[in-house]
Amino acid sequence: MNCLILDDDKNFSLKLKKDVEKFLDNIFSKYSIDIINENFNNIANYAKCNLIFVDIDLKESNGIDLVKKLQLLESNATIIYISSRQEFVFSSLSTTPFYFVRKQNYDGDIKDVFKLLKHYYEKTEKIITFDYYGRKTSIFLRDIHYIVSYGHDISIVTDNEIYTYRSTLKDIIEFIGSNIIVRVQKAYAVSLMFIKEVNGMNIILKDNTMIPMGKSYNKIFMIKYREYLIS
Incomplete structure (x- = not known):
């Protein structure tokens, strides 16, 4: 299991990484979690990731555009958007994300994400x-x-x-x-x-x-x- 976090907020990235570690540790014995806080456009490096958390409103890039480019590489990554700007919810749907985490409601949303991911891995992904x-x-x-x-x-x-x-x-x-x-x-x-x-x-x-x-x-x-x- 390879997980990637794309966010220019370093403190938030570290918090998210700790939460994702706790979740994955209960399911997989082997996994990796990488964080990228800048220079987001090396799309080819993301292609083998299974799970990607991406902030939509990045300083250098647009998260939705990054995901669209990634999907052209036939990536099967599960995409979860994270943003403090809820107005991006509808525009993000064009890339069929798994979930949209609102930073201002992070604690509640991330719990929901992990419940849904566990169910998804058990039922959809054998x-x-x-x-x-x-x-x-x-x-x-x-x-x-x-x-x-x-x-x-x-x-x-x-x-x-x-x-x-x-x-x-x-x-x-x-x-x-x-x-x-x-x-x-x-x-x-x-x-x-x-x-x-x-x-x-x-x-x-x-x-x-x-x-x-x-x-x-x-x-x-x-x-x-x-x-x-x-x-």
């Missing part, structure tokens, strides 16, 4: 929660690249980290309970969302990892993959 070194850990289903089995251990390979713990491939696939994760050989299961191409009996992932497919898994895999492509 989250996988498991025990990892004695602590509950959560990851997005969409962040999983593939899962590999090593004897009695499995490794879940994601965008930012590899989670290795004791389980079987069969058990973790059943635990995740999604048609997106498909077994392709005895030791590997892949995320259909992360496949770049299928070349014969080889599956090429978006990071160019190549995973050979087992013959006994080919038929079922191809059925599920075609269903995924047309869904």
Whole structure:
């Protein structure tokens, strides 16, 4: 989970960061929160962020314009506007934000945001929660690249980290309970969302990892993959 705060008010940014840390700490074991207080126009740097808090009325830039440019990069970031100027609420709707936090009503609005975000992550964005070194850990289903089995251990390979713990491939696939994760050989299961191409009996992932497919898994895999492509 990568979070970004864009606001030219440094004191407010730090307060918001502390509140966001408390919220994310109850959901994710790994996350980052960056603050930018100036030079806001490096849009490409924001593209991989999952959650962005942006002040609309920035001294150097217009927050809505920044978000529009970001969305042209096909970013899937959840956008939450923050502003002391409530008259911007309607103009912000053109970018379909998740919420609009009024700075003058910050305490109440931020509590509402966190309740809605938690519900959103649980229902809209499927989250996988498991025990990892004695602590509950959560990851997005969409962040999983593939899962590999090593004897009695499995490794879940994601965008930012590899989670290795004791389980079987069969058990973790059943635990995740999604048609997106498909077994392709005895030791590997892949995320259909992360496949770049299928070349014969080889599956090429978006990071160019190549995973050979087992013959006994080919038929079922191809059925599920075609269903995924047309869904």
